[in-house]
Amino acid sequence: MSFLLESFKQAVNLILNLDRELLQIIFLSLKVSGTALLLAIVIGVPLGTFVGLKRFVGREVVITILNTFMGLPPVVVGLFLYLMLSRSGPLGFLTLLYTPTAMIIAQIILAFPIVAALTHSAVVRVPPIIKLASKSLGATSFQTTFTVIKEARYGIMAAVIAALGRVMAEVGAILIVGGNIAGYTRVMTTTIAMETDKGNFELAMALGIVLLLISLIINFCMFLIQKKGVREAQQWG
Amino acid sequence: MGVRLNVSNIYKYYNGKPLFENCSCSFDRSGVYILMGPNGSGKSTFLRICALLENPDRGEINYFDGNRALPKDINLMRRITLLFPEVGVFNTTVFKNVAYGLKIRGFKNNKIKEKVEEALQFVGLLHKKEQNALTLSTGETKRMGIARALVLEPEVLFLDEPTASVDWKNTEIIESIIIQIKQRLNSIIIIATHDKEFAMATGDFLLYIRDGRLY
Numbered sequence: 001m002s003f004l005l006e007s008f009k010q011a012v013n014l015i016l017n018l019d020r021e022l023l024q025i026i027f028l029s030l031k032v033s034g035t036a037l038l039l040a041i042v043i044g045v046p047l048g049t050f051v052g053l054k055r056f057v058g059r060e061v062v063i064t065i066l067n068t069f070m071g072l073p074p075v076v077v078g079l080f081l082y083l084m085l086s087r088s089g090p091l092g093f094l095t096l097l098y099t100p101t102a103m104i105i106a107q108i109i110l111a112f113p114i115v116a117a118l119t120h121s122a123v124v125r126v127p128p129i130i131k132l133a134s135k136s137l138g139a140t141s142f143q144t145t146f147t148v149i150k151e152a153r154y155g156i157m158a159a160v161i162a163a164l165g166r167v168m169a170e171v172g173a174i175l176i177v178g179g180n181i182a183g184y185t186r187v188m189t190t191t192i193a194m195e196t197d198k199g200n201f202e203l204a205m206a207l208g209i210v211l212l213l214i215s216l217i218i219n220f221c222m223f224l225i226q227k228k229g230v231r232e233a234q235q236w237g
Numbered sequence: 238m239g240v241r242l243n244v245s246n247i248y249k250y251y252n253g254k255p256l257f258e259n260c261s262c263s264f265d266r267s268g269v270y271i272l273m274g275p276n277g278s279g280k281s282t283f284l285r286i287c288a289l290l291e292n293p294d295r296g297e298i299n300y301f302d303g304n305r306a307l308p309k310d311i312n313l314m315r316r317i318t319l320l321f322p323e324v325g326v327f328n329t330t331v332f333k334n335v336a337y338g339l340k341i342r343g344f345k346n347n348k349i350k351e352k353v354e355e356a357l358q359f360v361g362l363l364h365k366k367e368q369n370a371l372t373l374s375t376g377e378t379k380r381m382g383i384a385r386a387l388v389l390e391p392e393v394l395f396l397d398e399p400t401a402s403v404d405w406k407n408t409e410i411i412e413s414i415i416i417q418i419k420q421r422l423n424s425i426i427i428i429a430t431h432d433k434e435f436a437m438a439t440g441d442f443l444l445y446i447r448d449g450r451l452y
Contacts, residue, residue, distance in 0.1 A: 133325025135290060137338040137385065138315035147337075151328055 011205035022206055029187040032100055032174070033167040036107030040163055044112040045156060048119025049149055053131075063120065069113030077109050078176030085177065098179035103187070106173035111163040118162060122155020123148060154225050161222045168214055239392035240300050240307065240316055241265040242287060242425060244451075247296030249282060256282055258449040260296070264393070264425045269415065271436040272429040274446035280429035281322070283446060284395045287427065288319040300393075315342065319395040322402075324382035331357065331373065331381055332366040338389045356384040360414055376407025383414055387422075394418070396428040400435050408435060415439045 014022050051062055083089050085097040096102045126148050134144040149156065171189035178185035180194055188207045195204035242264040249256040256279040264270060274280050285291040287298055289309055300307040300317075307313045318338075327334050335353045344352070357363040360380040365373065370381060379399055386394055399415070400408045412435055419426060419439070430436055436443070445452040 127323075127325070129321060129323045129325040130327065132290060133321060133327075134337075135314070136288060136319040136321070137341070138311070138318070138389065139341050140311055143341045147327070 007201040007205050010202035011209060014206040025186055025188055025191050026210055032103050032187055036104045036111055036167050037164050039108050040111035040115050041160060044115025045119050048116040049123050052120045052123030066113050066117040070117050072110060074110060074170050074172035077106055078173035081106050081177045100185055102177040103174040106177050107167040111167050114163040114166055115159050118159030119156050122152035126151045154228055157225050158222060161218055165218050240302050242393055243299045245297045247293040249293050255449045260451045262451055267423045267425055268441035269419055269439050270427045270442045270444060271440035272444045278446045280446055281397050284319060284397050284429055288317055288395050317393040318386040318389055318391040320382045320386050322398040324378050326370045326378060328371055330367055331362060331370045334370045335385045335388055352388050356388040360384040376403045379403055393425045398429060400432050412438050
């Protein structure tokens with residue numbers, strides 16, 4: 001018990017003293033996850049909106065695939081990406097393996113189905129009258145689509161936060177394609193896994209606390225958004 | 238005189254059953270046209286087809302400016318407006334709801350403010366401009382919908398059941414608003430309604446839909 005307490009104390013010290021290594025790892029984590037999330041939004045929101053608003057052959061198949069991909073096992077994504085990016089793989093010439101870019105790609109693959117599937121759900125919940133009202137007020141197709149996205153904003157925000165939670169907590173895929181290289185591809189989750197293996201619990205615990213805080217903030221934001229969304233859904237009747 | 242509307246031989250079927258068969262009419266004079274008919278006779282569908290929001294299965298809807306046929310493009314869509322029975326309230330303030338049409342037309346902010354406030358004053362909702370539009374009562378929502386359409390000064394205005402589910406007080410207010418709009422805008426106003434008193438008070442011309450025919 002005292003060993004746990006000691007580790008915890010040292011972890012808190014590392015955070016309070018703004019340990020250089022700790023900050024570097026946190027910064028890289030936020031950079032990788034932030035970039036991946038941004039790109040997942042760029043792909044996922046238009047895709048989810050398109051699937052939500054347009055009727056086309058194979059739409060149900062796309063929705064099923066997106067829903068299935070929401071639960072993709074990260075290690076499988078890591079393995080797939082490793083095989084693609086390894087020197088003998090079809091994309092080996094890009095020499096991306098063991099780089100932050102490979103980690104970002106892995107996280108995009110994991111995050112964009114969440115953004116797209118939850119955006120789709122949010123968009124289809126917008127009453128059809130909104131689209132009609134927008135058109136009848138003289139909106140172009142693009143303006144109507146933008147209006148529907150705006151009406152679905154709380155659902156889309158929840159999608160983004162869910163995706164952020166996924167990428168921040170991810171370890172399997174980025175460990176495989178990133179390689180956990182110190183100062184280059186070492187992020188919070190991979191460091192925690194490695195330091196725990198080595199028995200260095202201070203840094204692992206410090207990063208764990210930071211990760212938990214980030215997770216707490218994400219969940220609190222999610223709670224506020226959902227609360228606002230539910231209140232407004234009640235107003236819709 | 239602004240645009241004219243010509244409905245030529247339109248047919249519309251729902252689940253294989255005819256809703257309209259060979260319906261034709263012209264709206265070439267400004268004023269209020271009242272469209273009446275039993276439930277399910279296709280009044281709303283007729284308005285949506287005329288407002289170019291739905292296609293007929295056969296036949297044509299044509300708009301003319303003088304003798305010139307107008308192409309069915311966004312420019313024409315911006316000269317006509319339909320107010321739905323449910324209105325279609327955007328989840329934002331009353332002001333922003335009414336400003337919507339002006340904003341997408343690229344009006345400057347100061348012009349938008351001036352026009353929106355004038356329209357809200359006209360329908361008696363200026364004091365609620367900062368309120369979320371979803372919190373308005375049914376009658377107020379309808380009035381906001383009228384303001385949202387009115388601010389665009391449409392040459393053809395379609396109103397689908399503007400007094401449905403509205404209390405008598407708001408019905409009277411809407412009635413007086415329509416009469417004022419008629420005097421203010423030199424437009425074609427087509428109203429689908431069940432309310433005979435409202436029809437008598439506001440209408441200049443009466444149309445009746447029954448058994449897929451327009452009388």
